[in-house]
Amino acid sequence: MQILATLLQVLAQTLEIYSLVLIVRVLLSWFPNLDWANPVLSTVSSITDPYLNAFRGLIPPLGGLDLSAILALVALSLLQQMLNTASVAILNSGMSYYS
Template sequence: MAPVIGDLIGVLAQTLSIYTLVLLVRVLLTWFPNLDWGNPVLSTVSAVTDPYLNVFRGLIPPLGGLDLSAIVAFLALQLIQTLLEQSRVFFYAAY
């Protein structure tokens, strides 16, 4: 049973890695103000990432016009991913 849980944690960690890449794309695309966010692909990227980013936007005000909330959002994802990887090792060691 422990290896199955370890595998599920691994899948979750990989999913967070993919989400981190999508989030990075979203942040980089904000540097291009002329993009059509009505485009289905861009709209989907925005719909998937904005709820997560909005959590941090509510906590951290912009500093000098720069939105630093994305940095904290990336750090939070990295922390969660690291904790998942560490717990995954625990489940495999228990087996």
């Protein structure tokens, strides 16, 4: 059970890193003159755009503002919380099993 709890924690940490990359992508989108052919920017875009596109289909831009990133970040946060909660529950159930 310890391995499963560790795996869930690693997944939650990976989602936290992805959330940070997503925030960077959103902030970079505020600068329209950036050269997206740059390898770093292109990589950030290729990593985050497929996920953001899934939410762009749900929430159309309102007045030129793309609010889909907010929903995308909320979804990632909820998934992180679920993974952390499951990890703690598994660790607690394993502790009571050995007591």
